[in-house]
Amino acid sequence: MLSREVSDVSAKPRVATASLCGCFGCHTSLLDIDERILQLVDLVDFDRSPLTDIKTVGDCDLGLIEGGVANTENLEVLRAFRRHCRTLVAVGACAVNGGVPAMRNALALRECLEESYVRGVGVYHPGIPRDPEIPLLLDRVHPIHEVVKVDYVLPGCPPSADTLWTFLTAWLSGQPIAFPYTQIHYD
Amino acid sequence: MSTTLSLDGRPIPFTPGQTIMDAALAAGIYIPHLCHNPDYAPHGSCRVCMVGVGGRLVSACTTAALDGMTVESNTETIQSTRRSIVQMLFVEGNHVCPACERSGSCQLQAVAYYVGMLSPHFPQFFPQRPVDASHPDFMIDFNRCILCELCVRASRDHDHKRVFAVSGRGLASHLVIDSPSGLLGDSHFAASDRAAQVCPTGAILPKHRGYEQPIGQRLYDQAPISVVGDLRAQPGGE
Amino acid sequence: MGEPVDSKVQAFVARSLGLYGQAPEYLLQHLIAVQQQFGWVPPTAVDALAAALDVAHAQVRGAVAFYAFLHDQPRGDFDILFSDNITDRMLGNQRLVGLLAERLGLGLDAPRADGRVTIGLTSCTGMCDQGPALLVNGQAVTALTAARVDRIADLVEEGVPLERWPGAFFRVEDNIRRRGLLLSNPATDGASLRRLLDGGADAALAELERSGLRGRGGAGFTTALKWRFCREAEGGDRTVPRFVVCNADEGEPGTFKDRVLLTSYTDLVFEGMTLCAGVIGARLGFLYLRGEYRYLVPHLESVLARRRAEGLLGKDILGQQGFDFDIAIHLGAGAYICGEESALIESLEGKRGVTRKRPPFPVISGYQDRPTVVNNVETFLAAARVVQWGGYWLRGEGTDQSAGSKILSVSGDCARPGIYEYPFGTPVHRVLTDCGAEEVQAVQVSGAAGTTLAPAEFDRLLAFEDLPTAGSFMIFDRSRDLLDLVRNFAAFFAHESCGFCTPCRVGTALLRNLVEKVAAGQASAHDLQELRDIGAVMRQTSYCGLGHTAPNHVLNTLDKFPAIYRRRLRSADYSPSFDLDAALASARALTGRDGVADHVEEEA
Numbered sequence A: 001m002l003s004r005e006v007s008d009v010s011a012k013p014r015v016a017t018a019s020l021c022g023c024f025g026c027h028t029s030l031l032d033i034d035e036r037i038l039q040l041v042d043l044v045d046f047d048r049s050p051l052t053d054i055k056t057v058g059d060c061d062l063g064l065i066e067g068g069v070a071n072t073e074n075l076e077v078l079r080a081f082r083r084h085c086r087t088l089v090a091v092g093a094c095a096v097n098g099g100v101p102a103m104r105n106a107l108a109l110r111e112c113l114e115e116s117y118v119r120g121v122g123v124y125h126p127g128i129p130r131d132p133e134i135p136l137l138l139d140r141v142h143p144i145h146e147v148v149k150v151d152y153v154l155p156g157c158p159p160s161a162d163t164l165w166t167f168l169t170a171w172l173s174g175q176p177i178a179f180p181y182t183q184i185h186y187d
Numbered sequence B: 001m002s003t004t005l006s007l008d009g010r011p012i013p014f015t016p017g018q019t020i021m022d023a024a025l026a027a028g029i030y031i032p033h034l035c036h037n038p039d040y041a042p043h044g045s046c047r048v049c050m051v052g053v054g055g056r057l058v059s060a061c062t063t064a065a066l067d068g069m070t071v072e073s074n075t076e077t078i079q080s081t082r083r084s085i086v087q088m089l090f091v092e093g094n095h096v097c098p099a100c101e102r103s104g105s106c107q108l109q110a111v112a113y114y115v116g117m118l119s120p121h122f123p124q125f126f127p128q129r130p131v132d133a134s135h136p137d138f139m140i141d142f143n144r145c146i147l148c149e150l151c152v153r154a155s156r157d158h159d160h161k162r163v164f165a166v167s168g169r170g171l172a173s174h175l176v177i178d179s180p181s182g183l184l185g186d187s188h189f190a191a192s193d194r195a196a197q198v199c200p201t202g203a204i205l206p207k208h209r210g211y212e213q214p215i216g217q218r219l220y221d222q223a224p225i226s227v228v229g230d231l232r233a234q235p236g237g238e
Numbered sequence C: 001m002g003e004p005v006d007s008k009v010q011a012f013v014a015r016s017l018g019l020y021g022q023a024p025e026y027l028l029q030h031l032i033a034v035q036q037q038f039g040w041v042p043p044t045a046v047d048a049l050a051a052a053l054d055v056a057h058a059q060v061r062g063a064v065a066f067y068a069f070l071h072d073q074p075r076g077d078f079d080i081l082f083s084d085n086i087t088d089r090m091l092g093n094q095r096l097v098g099l100l101a102e103r104l105g106l107g108l109d110a111p112r113a114d115g116r117v118t119i120g121l122t123s124c125t126g127m128c129d130q131g132p133a134l135l136v137n138g139q140a141v142t143a144l145t146a147a148r149v150d151r152i153a154d155l156v157e158e159g160v161p162l163e164r165w166p167g168a169f170f171r172v173e174d175n176i177r178r179r180g181l182l183l184s185n186p187a188t189d190g191a192s193l194r195r196l197l198d199g200g201a202d203a204a205l206a207e208l209e210r211s212g213l214r215g216r217g218g219a220g221f222t223t224a225l226k227w228r229f230c231r232e233a234e235g236g237d238r239t240v241p242r243f244v245v246c247n248a249d250e251g252e253p254g255t256f257k258d259r260v261l262l263t264s265y266t267d268l269v270f271e272g273m274t275l276c277a278g279v280i281g282a283r284l285g286f287l288y289l290r291g292e293y294r295y296l297v298p299h300l301e302s303v304l305a306r307r308r309a310e311g312l313l314g315k316d317i318l319g320q321q322g323f324d325f326d327i328a329i330h331l332g333a334g335a336y337i338c339g340e341e342s343a344l345i346e347s348l349e350g351k352r353g354v355t356r357k358r359p360p361f362p363v364i365s366g367y368q369d370r371p372t373v374v375n376n377v378e379t380f381l382a383a384a385r386v387v388q389w390g391g392y393w394l395r396g397e398g399t400d401q402s403a404g405s406k407i408l409s410v411s412g413d414c415a416r417p418g419i420y421e422y423p424f425g426t427p428v429h430r431v432l433t434d435c436g437a438e439e440v441q442a443v444q445v446s447g448a449a450g451t452t453l454a455p456a457e458f459d460r461l462l463a464f465e466d467l468p469t470a471g472s473f474m475i476f477d478r479s480r481d482l483l484d485l486v487r488n489f490a491a492f493f494a495h496e497s498c499g500f501c502t503p504c505r506v507g508t509a510l511l512r513n514l515v516e517k518v519a520a521g522q523a524s525a526h527d528l529q530e531l532r533d534i535g536a537v538m539r540q541t542s543y544c545g546l547g548h549t550a551p552n553h554v555l556n557t558l559d560k561f562p563a564i565y566r567r568r569l570r571s572a573d574y575s576p577s578f579d580l581d582a583a584l585a586s587a588r589a590l591t592g593r594d595g596v597a598d599h600v601e602e603e604a
């Protein structure tokens, strides 16, 4: 079972989070821990995260990834997290198995893009965008464990605030991670 | 003469002719299963009910109970093997639980919880499978079919209709509908069929109903399948 | 072949129904006939057969989709399937496939625009000692060379019907290199049947028991016991029909000895079946012949006809009133699993060849749920001789637990591939010496499902107690990359899994994909552990022998030849399950972008 390995015992563990191809629901769930967030802020330092606005991930003890891998940017961020985080956690259905975005996998990429940018309702200037600034799409949306090694998995769409809290407190205290029945669900 | 086997150390009486699964069900002990339903002939295809007998794994639903038999079920090794099998079922189809009407009362999902599955582990196959919404009352989402053949058996053995069959082979095996067009709407399937009630997943679903039970009150929301039992064990079934 | 006119299809089906009858058991035979005639099974034929045989449309379609030689889309007028066993590959079949495809201007598995031809691959066709081989419209062509393939391209382009292709193309050699107890004498005149009539069934069974004969199809069940169980099934009630089935599916890659027995020892095989019928009280028997061997049908039918004329088959055999027995030939249609006896019985009944639940075993509940003996070709032959010459004749050779001899199909890297018969207990190295194998790196004993042996094990013995074998013996010298063997077998099992149970249906596909990942240089140490873990689950939890044995080659080679995997591994301990850069190819094509940022580098 995974236990916390912190580089510098005196420092607070650093935690980074990112949302790849997800809906920010898992992050919202994290905020749903309500007043416990104050405890959390006392216990950890946040590195890159939508909660901090730090844009690049530094060396961290824990990385939480929401969302699957759908484009080149997702790939880059995920790999950077894997390089910098001692423990990487797949948070939520999309990170775990692709989730709802992976429902596009039933279609070829051309169909998806044409539906959105060519034939779709309300499209004014039909044409698949080619701007090099836009991350390229992968032909399918993949769960993150198909790209990098994942150390722990928190299923749910999203995992409930309690599930996240159970995980975080166990991880912080170095206890084995165990959930009550109602905290593990895939939806 | 009474016959008894030992299941995880507990003596379980049974009548000769019963399988290990029959004996366990009768004694109220849960052995996970997906293709088994006591109303139909044992099938033995999902392999989720594997138990240890004499150092080997056998499927509880097809193995005859024997007097004095020692059966292991709830060990970490066996659970881990079952977990791999359930994970295989998840990756071979497309299971997007958040978008599935059956979620929360799905037997496949509940078995996955029971065996401690947190992720599907293996690479997803992401197969391309259709949804058949041609029938006025029911739809079939083949993305969620695990080939347990319960609908096949119910339609054949109970409804006497043969609406369902399995076609193809290997990973390309798939459920088909017996009608000239291959569509459910053109078959003899009726909402009152037993086959409409037996699916352990969200593959066969009634139409005109959506997410009726609120989250938290669904069949497996509060207690595991080992306590709650199968869908069919519920009053009035589905 | 274009769209056949409905009325033509209906007329053909009607003729087929006239020929085989309307029993649902004959569904598969009708489908095979339709496929042969039209190059596919058109929907009209599905409708006509479902109606005439009173089976569900879905069952008919399900069968078509199950058997590799049946198609619901048209194939070409010439449907060419290259045998794709590892031995064919070692003999260069891939180059020949490429050559023919180039000459004819088409890819794999899709008919050419003019409908003239299709090219595909198929599992081992049982010609490993004279490969590379192919099937054209079901007929076996052997000893392929570039010149032969070139000529085939001409014949196809000119539209020359098969009957006018050079006869030499279709020549199949016996290549018997070493004769022992069984092969030394093909002749028979019904001697074992006379012994049976003189001594009675119990005496015949006693002889079989004394001989210690065990099944030659792989599992090694004691033959006398099997026959006795069947005879005594249903409380021995003689009014209950019983059946004899000869398993001539010979689907295990690398085995071809049953083909030779059916070619040159035909009478003995049929005699063994007749003997069994006499012992168990069967009136009908089936020879389940793999589709790949359909070229043998005329020969087999002529031997059957002759035996009927000689009073060795049919009514009142050898003048014994009430000793009635006849044999029907049923064809398979490209499914390895149909060699498994209960799947075979399903297939005999016209269904998809899916393994049945056992128990009950076929001896209790087999064909049409009646007591049925299923034996391998070689077993029937040996049984006939045992009853003719006595149990000690067999017992005198072999080992304690493995009486008699075993016929091996030897192929791969050796000077003299072919058929070798040895007493049980012969060490592997003896076979290697006899067949002229040098610099041997590995031997695959008992086919893809069998054991991969490293040189340190070449003193192991071919016998049930050490190396049980159905006879396949494939040799790999040091020039070979054994990962090619693994890739070939992994693809074979993924193709041949019947799909009934989860661990084999999904596990064979997972293994194949992981092995391909290794071959592509994209795997990491983690993937090797995955191979082991999946293999262990398949071994322990699969429903039938196919799934139990399908991971053997992977697990064996991981243990004995780890270098074939290791030298291709990435240094990272984990690597993506798919090719990241390739996954961007369609987006690059759709957007016309191809800059540095539009590619992903693999991480070290």
Ligand SMILES: Cc1cc2nc3c(=O)[nH]c(=O)nc-3n(C[C@H](O)[C@H](O)[C@H](O)COP(=O)(O)O)c2cc1C
Residues within 6 Å of the ligand: C214, C215, C216, C217, C218, C219, C220, C221, C247, C248, C249, C250, C251, C252, C336, C337, C338, C339, C340, C341, C342, C374, C375, C376, C377, C379, C380, C544, C545, C546
């Ligand atoms: C996947 C699989 C394929 C098999 N293929 C064959 C075969 O091609 N020929 C054969 O004789 N037995 C085959 N067998 C073994 C048969 O199930 C059965 O044991 C055998 O035909 C019994 O005959 P015997 O007792 O004479 O060996 C196969 C078994 C399995 C599990």
Ligand code: SF4
Residues within 6 Å of the ligand: A186, B094, B095, B096, B097, B098, B100, B101, B102, B103, B104, B106, B107, B108, B109, B144, B201, B202, B203
């Ligand atoms: S069928 Fe069950 S496991 Fe599959 S998506 Fe629906 S709820 Fe999830």
Ligand code: SF4
Residues within 6 Å of the ligand: B144, B145, B146, B147, B148, B149, B150, B151, B152, B175, B198, B199, B200, B201, B203, B204
């Ligand atoms: S549709 Fe449901 S009941 Fe039928 S085989 Fe699939 S999973 Fe089983």
Ligand code: SF4
Residues within 6 Å of the ligand: C337, C355, C496, C497, C498, C499, C500, C501, C502, C504, C505, C542, C543, C544, C545, C546, C547, C548
């Ligand atoms: S192991 Fe299972 S899937 Fe494989 S061939 Fe046997 S029954 Fe079919």
Ligand code: FES
Residues within 6 Å of the ligand: B032, B033, B034, B035, B036, B043, B044, B045, B046, B047, B048, B049, B050, B059, B060, B061, B062
């Ligand atoms: S429940 Fe026993 S194999 Fe499916």
